[in-house]
Amino acid sequence: xxxxxxxxxxxxxxxxxxxxxxxxxxxxxxxxxxxxxxxxxxxxxxxxxxxxxxxxxxxxxxxxxxxxxxxxxxxxxxxxxxxxxxxxxxxxxxxxxxxxxxxxxxxxxxxxxxxxxxxxxxxxxxxxxxxxxxxxxxxxxxxxxxxxxxxxxxxxxxxxxxxxxxxxxxxxxxxxxxxxxxxxxxxxxxxxxxxxxxxxxxxxxxxxxxxxxxxxxxxxxxxxxxxxxxxxxxxxxxxxxxxxxxxxxxxxxxxxxxxxxxxxxxxxxx
Amino acid sequence: xxxxxxxxxxxxxxxxxxxxxxxxxxxxxxxxxxxxxxxxxxxxxxxxxxxxxxxxxxxxxxxxxxxxxxxxxxxxxxxxxxxxxxxxxxxxxxxxxxxxxxxxxxxxxxxxxxxxxxxxxxxxxxxxxxxxxxxxxxxxxxxxxxxxxxxxxxxxxxxxxxxxxxxxxxxxxxxxxxxxxxxxxxxxxxxxxxxxxxxxxxxxxxxxxxxxxxxxxxxxxxxxxxxxxxxxxxxxxxxxxxxxxxxxxxxxxxxxxxxxxxxxxxxxxxxxxxxxxxxxxxxxxxxxxxxxxxxxxxxxxxxxxxxxxxx
Ligand SMILES: Cc1cc2nc3c(=O)[nH]c(=O)nc-3n(C[C@H](O)[C@H](O)[C@H](O)COP(=O)(O)OP(=O)(O)OC[C@H]3O[C@@H](n4cnc5c(N)ncnc54)[C@H](O)[C@@H]3O)c2cc1C
Ligand SMILES: Cc1cc2nc3c(=O)[nH]c(=O)nc-3n(C[C@H](O)[C@H](O)[C@H](O)COP(=O)(O)O)c2cc1C
Ligand code: FES
Numbered sequence: 001x002x003x004x005x006x007x008x009x010x011x012x013x014x015x016x017x018x019x020x021x022x023x024x025x026x027x028x029x030x031x032x033x034x035x036x037x038x039x040x041x042x043x044x045x046x047x048x049x050x051x052x053x054x055x056x057x058x059x060x061x062x063x064x065x066x067x068x069x070x071x072x073x074x075x076x077x078x079x080x081x082x083x084x085x086x087x088x089x090x091x092x093x094x095x096x097x098x099x100x101x102x103x104x105x106x107x108x109x110x111x112x113x114x115x116x117x118x119x120x121x122x123x124x125x126x127x128x129x130x131x132x133x134x135x136x137x138x139x140x141x142x143x144x145x146x147x148x149x150x151x152x153x154x155x156x157x158x159x160x161x162x163x164x165x166x167x168x169x170x171x172x173x174x175x176x177x178x179x180x181x182x183x184x185x186x187x188x189x190x191x192x193x194x195x196x197x198x199x200x201x202x203x204x205x206x207x208x209x210x211x212x213x214x215x216x217x218x219x220x221x222x223x224x225x226x227x228x229x230x231x232x233x234x235x236x237x238x239x240x241x242x243x244x245x246x247x248x249x250x251x252x253x254x255x256x257x258x259x260x261x262x263x264x265x266x267x268x269x270x
Numbered sequence: 271x272x273x274x275x276x277x278x279x280x281x282x283x284x285x286x287x288x289x290x291x292x293x294x295x296x297x298x299x300x301x302x303x304x305x306x307x308x309x310x311x312x313x314x315x316x317x318x319x320x321x322x323x324x325x326x327x328x329x330x331x332x333x334x335x336x337x338x339x340x341x342x343x344x345x346x347x348x349x350x351x352x353x354x355x356x357x358x359x360x361x362x363x364x365x366x367x368x369x370x371x372x373x374x375x376x377x378x379x380x381x382x383x384x385x386x387x388x389x390x391x392x393x394x395x396x397x398x399x400x401x402x403x404x405x406x407x408x409x410x411x412x413x414x415x416x417x418x419x420x421x422x423x424x425x426x427x428x429x430x431x432x433x434x435x436x437x438x439x440x441x442x443x444x445x446x447x448x449x450x451x452x453x454x455x456x457x458x459x460x461x462x463x464x465x466x467x468x469x470x471x472x473x474x475x476x477x478x479x480x481x482x483x484x485x486x487x488x489x490x491x492x493x494x495x496x497x498x499x500x501x502x503x504x505x506x507x508x509x510x511x512x513x514x515x516x517x518x519x520x521x522x523x524x525x526x527x528x529x530x531x532x533x534x535x536x537x538x539x540x541x542x543x544x545x546x547x548x549x550x551x552x553x554x555x556x557x558x559x560x561x562x563x564x565x566x567x568x569x570x571x572x573x574x575x576x577x578x579x580x581x
Pocket of ligand 3: 246
């Protein structure tokens with residue numbers, strides 16, 4: 001396993017991009033250089049000394065040359081609601097933690113040529129670097145994004161620029177794209193095949209709320225397509241030492257921080 | 271970059287009931303696995319000792335998830351002593367600690383009195399262990415653990431059985447979840463403990479009012495972190511007055527000053543637990559902070575501080 005670092009990372013910017021959604025840009029040269037799609041950082045949030053635990057965040061985008069990483073975060077609880085108020089300062093990032101999405105390696109081996117990437121809510125963030133790699137390698141890649149409402153579709157523009165076309169979108173309230181959960185367009189795509197040439201998919205990656213991942217995993221299994229999910233569990237150490245973050249799998253409990261966060265959907269006991 | 275303690279002329283070595291430690295800092299069992307995960311951050315061999323995660327004879331699955339919840343200046347855990355069993359520890363973890371030259375304390379747990387002895391027997395003669403820490407205080411298991419550690423007669427019995435199984439230094443880990451810890455401490459001492467460690471976690475719970483559900487799948491769990499430090503200090507101080515054997519103090523230690531406070535209260539050595547999660551170099555940072563204190567206060571030998579509280 002490559003060396004983990006605890007990098008002191010200057011906060012370059014921290015801006016609201018949607019309802020309860022923010023992007024934090026951090027200067028973290030080693031992590032920016034080494035991180036792979038799917039891996040995450042374990043962040044010590046500055047100015048929150050009464051919080052003993054770090055928080056895990058995926059990397060939304062990185063610029064290795066400039067040494068910066070971006071995190072897309074949603075306010076869900078105490079620290080993510082505190083974070084928007086942070087101005088200048090330094091966070092500490094342990095990283096790069098965990099394993100990577102298998103898509104690019106499968107493509108290189110010839111085991112994947114048509115990928116379907118499904119992101120629900122902020123789950124769209126950890127998939128962006130994956131889609132970047134798949135697209136630049138030449139893999140036919142379709143992206144389905146789900147959000148509660150149109151304003152929350154904050155990653156859509158970036159995906160559009162990358163793909164050269166709009167991703168397939170569903171909103172719970174029907175304010176944009178398909179009305180309802182993104183499992184509806186996912187079912188359509190699995191039935192009709194890749195938008196590039198109608199060929200069946202051979203790789204599905206999904207990240208988002210657990211119920212969504214479970215449904216998509218079931219849909220992919222039914223279609224006979226390899227599917228990977230990224231499991232988000234509460235984490236204490238974030239480096240494999242404390243067993244806080246275990247996921248039930250067919251081969252027993254595994255640590256989502258270092259044995260994951262990416263798991264084969266067929267391995268997970270939901 | 272791997273953190274190491276800095277050079278100093280302060281004498282840091284302590285003797286914890288026959289266990290020679292090059293300095294007073296070890297880790298709290300269960301927060302550091304068997305050291306390897308932290309090797310990217312700290313030189314584990316430079317610590318006074320590495321204390322491994324609780325091990326039982328055969329593997330334990332542990333409790334359901336969620337297993338942790340953050341609380342003000344602390345956290346609750348209900349890991350439930352998940353471990354792959356003593357054979358795995360012997361084959362895959364302890365040899366690595368030997369290779370890097372770490373002093374090793376193995377934390378022993380069991381469902382029954384006999385299981386503690388079985389674990390010790392399977393480790394005896396391997397040369398992989400420098401001391402045992404007998405965990406009779408885990409609040410997260412239904413059998414064994416804390417149910418043993420709250421009754422002086424059970425404590426005497428299980429500690430006596432472990433004593434008969436080994437000549438290595440034996441530390442007995444006490445629970446704070448009792449009315450009078452000195453009674454339990456005396457029972458452990460009488461049964462042959464070479465040292466006592468305290469505190470294990472305090473039983474607590476956390477509730478999500480919005481969903482009206484407990485935050486932990488097991489409902490209750492063990493509280494650790496800076497929030498428990500005042501309780502831990504009080505228990506170390508009371509215990510130090512009740513027994514002659516040395517104490518390994520822990521509970522919320524995050525800085526060198528915290529550690530010094532435990533020594534003043536009567537601890538001979540200290541363990542860093544939850545702080546490792548906040549700061550992966552916490553162990554070495556604590557040690558360096560202790561060195562700073564000694565140098566600033568003109569303390570030539572850290573043993574001078576043990577029980578030096580002036581009341
Ligand atoms: C590998 C990984 C990558 C992640 N990437 C991102 C990301 O890119 N963007 C983002 O916004 N969030 C991400 N998360 C989730 C993020 O870590 C949590 O939202 C955050 O820890 C909540 O902190 P809090 O203090 O606001 O919430 P708390 O006050 O601690 O808890 C509030 C609520 O959040 C839930 N929660 C707490 N920790 C987690 C967790 N680790 N995962 C899921 N729910 C949790 C709790 O169960 C509770 O319901 C990721 C989680 C993991 C494990
Ligand atoms: C996640 C976690 C796991 C633990 N596992 C064990 C264990 O296996 N055996 C044990 O004796 N104590 C265990 N403990 C208790 C600690 O060793 C220590 O006694 C307690 O956490 C207080 O110290 P702290 O506040 O520095 O963490 C665990 C604590 C935590 C937080
Ligand atoms: S968070 Fe500690 S093992 Fe995964």
